[in-house]
Amino acid sequence: MTNHIMLQGTSSHVGKSILTTALCRIFYQDGIKVVPFKAQNMALNSYVTKNGEEMGRAQVAQAEAAGLEPIVNMNPVLLKPTGNSCSQVILMGKPIGNMSAKEYHTGYSLKAFSVVQQALKELSTEYETIVIEGAGSPAEVNLKANDIVNMRIAKLLNAPVLLIADIDRGGALASLVGTLELLDEEERALVKGLIINKFRGDITLLEPAIDFLEQKTGKPVLGVIPYLDHLGIDDEDSVSLEEKIHTASNGELKIAVIRTPKISNFTDFDCLEKEADVSLYYVQAGDALGNPDLILLPGSKNTTEDLLYLRQSGIEANIKMLIAQGTPLIGICGGYQMLGKAIYDPHHTESTLDSIVGLDLLPIETTFIPEKLTTQVVAECPGFQFLDTTIVASGLHGYEIHMGRTKFFQDNFTNPFIITERSETKVHDLDGYVRSDGLVMGSYIHGIFDNDLYRRSILNAIRIRKGLTPLENIVNTARAKQDSYDRLADTVRKNLNMDLLKEIMAAKQ
Template identity: 60%
Template sequence: MAKYIMFQGTSSHVGKSILTAAFCRTFARKGCKVVPFKAQNMALNSFVTPDGGEMGRAQVAQAEAAMLVPETDMNPVLLKPVGNSRSQVIIRGVPVGTMSASEYHLSYSVKAFEAVKEALQRLDEEYELIVLEGAGSPAEVNLKDTDIVNMRVAKYLNAPVFLVADIDRGGSLAALVGTLELLEPEERDLVKGLIINKFRGDPHLFEPAVTFLEEKTGKPVIGVMPYIDDLGIDEEDSVSLAEKPLRPEEADIKIGVLLTPRISNFTDFDALASERDVSLYYVKDAAALAEADVLILPGSKNTTEDLLYLRRSGLEEAVKSVQRRGIPIVGICGGYQMLGRSLADPHRVESDRELVQGMGLLPMETVFTGTKLTAQVCCACNGLDVFGQKITVTRMLGYEIHMGQTTFTDDVMLVFELTERKGRPCNEIVGAASVNAMIFGTYVHGLFDNDEFRNAFLNALRRHKGLAPLTNRGNYRQKKDECYDRLADLTEASLDMDAVYAVLGEQSS
């Protein structure tokens, strides 16, 4: 039987996911069989497991920190917003329908909790420690009756809780005191300590506040975590996009990513952002495209609505202006579909529009089907031409998450081809480039995580700009692993780990 420790927050985006990852790496490198768990995640950033299940990216990062292969038991319920207060509901990696907020909370969430309990039972049998993450705040009184991710989980497991507040956004003391006041007595009893996160400056100056909190709440403050620049770890959802740059910084290569209302899987570009010669930024207005060396159209949970947003806002015309200037344009998944001539939705999968014209930058048509394809894949890049420099990579890993089937209506360069899907041989085109090779796209997520492709692409851009290629960029996955170790080191140095071990020691084995 496993032991438990849980992180809940005073609100969303206070650092619960990062602390969960930190504890996973801390205990994993001590030889403990540790696993992350989040009962219910609401996010547009998702990942596909080896068996084809879909789960939240935050739990994937936490699994990496724990040195594990991600599995859907780590995140048995995933909600993917599709707009108009509706979300696609995914249970153990498989979509079960699209529901309004009221439909889900009033009639389905308690049923979904059965999947939560089943996943916990399986993990409990296999692991020594389960590091649990809550969502939002446990004190949302309007949601508590149907909550399946915060105190319902803590009470079900009798799990000790550490309550986390983000001091960088202000009001952290009031948030901690207020959250505890709104909890029921048995819920407050489960809270074993408080954590102040994202502190800038000298933590000794915060000591009077620590004393106040401990006296006011009767709960120990087990530590003050510093604000960490360049964390280098996948972020959970679009809340973190508010902190992304909207204009390029000075760099050899400037890459703009269109920021659409339903952007998904923006972690596709973290590997690019990690490069020292790259400034990656997010584009909300046409003026921000003036300095871009590359423009990327990202994935989308609702390709049709995001395309219409680009059309209404004038950004579609700005994209075409970029194309006329000879700037490379890259589309990933939904962004790739937008580059085509049309998007057909005969079954009204995405919207009530049966047909929408695409941007017309690639000669292809996409039809949405009612079946979502989710799979880990291996693909090849066959001679992609970037400013006259051929890129050929025989083995690249990634994953597919899409509901569209794309056919070509004129000549294209068939540059991305699957060689494996779910570990089985496959021969299927999953991406193409325009005849002049200035526009290309693919259904494969994680394209730029592949070192050989990313390095070749960036060095082609450097040569085009008259810059010498870089030969020592390093291994992206190794960089991420070093980030998990750095995070664990900071956590052990900043928190009272003896207090944590004491809490764990109080649980029966």
């Protein structure tokens, strides 16, 4: 029989995802065949599996922590916000259309629950333990009737629940007590313990509060987890992005990421933050772009709206001024599309506009079509000029998620990449564009900076331009990520009553 443990929170961003990741790693270290699960995820950071199916980024990190290849059964429903209280609904890795919040919550979510149940059934036949993540709060009384991610899952599996509160934001005690009060009796009985997360300071000063909580609720506090900074683990959504906006290290290379309202897959740039010589910062309307050594234009869930945002906010004019002064720019996916002469949307997949003028920095045009391309890729970089350096790399891995098809308008253009595999099928497809002066380039490949040699080659080209000596040491991103999972697991082991957790899980049986 499969063991279950479910992590729910008093609100969003209290640490459910990261503690689920921690438990996946702990059980994996203990030799248990463990798998993560989240019925429904709302996030703009997504990933493409080997089968070309789209899923939430948080479950990918949890799968990696559990030593597994990510599959959509771990996250059968993904909602990708497109704006105006509307989301693209991804079911078992494939888009089924856009729905308003009302349409989804009152008309579709319970229909999707049968798919969620089937995914759970398949995982249960293969794994010893399932670590389940909830979403938001289980006490949202206006949403409970159609909720498929919190207590409906716990009741279905009779899964013990641990309720998490974020003490760093304040009000943790009231949040825990209030959440329990708003649950019905059956739901409250499923909550077997409490966790206080993101604690800073002297734990002895918190002990009276812990005693109060246990007496007031009748639930044990399983642990107080310290505030963990710079974990090096992929973030799930734009809530996490808020913590990045005004934080930057003192690295010699200043890299500015343009933060648009519909930014997606900003995890593309997380690996750059791990480089000691990089100071990465995010810029939005009202912020000073400054004089960066590189500008990054990320992906977007609504390229048209984000392009208008750049134009109306004055960021477009600032970018063009900096490029004219010699600052390089790299666009990924939606950011790449924005760099062209125009974007056409004949089927109105993103907006009511038929077309929009692009930034006109590359001789390309993009047309949106209803079918989304989602595939993992392997690519070669045979050699292109970036600044004053020829960039060469091989065996590059990444993935594509886009509904646009891009056309080139020069015969002598340079493609930075040749895609040699799509979902393990041999191909020979050209990707991206590099301007002749080497200052502007774009690509559809997400995760391209996760390739260590390629990333260091780009950074060294910037160093050479600045008169700095190139660095020979190359950060091993994959190894660093595994080390981060181990550090996280070690910290949670030390601060969580693992014996009591095992008793709780065993008692369910």
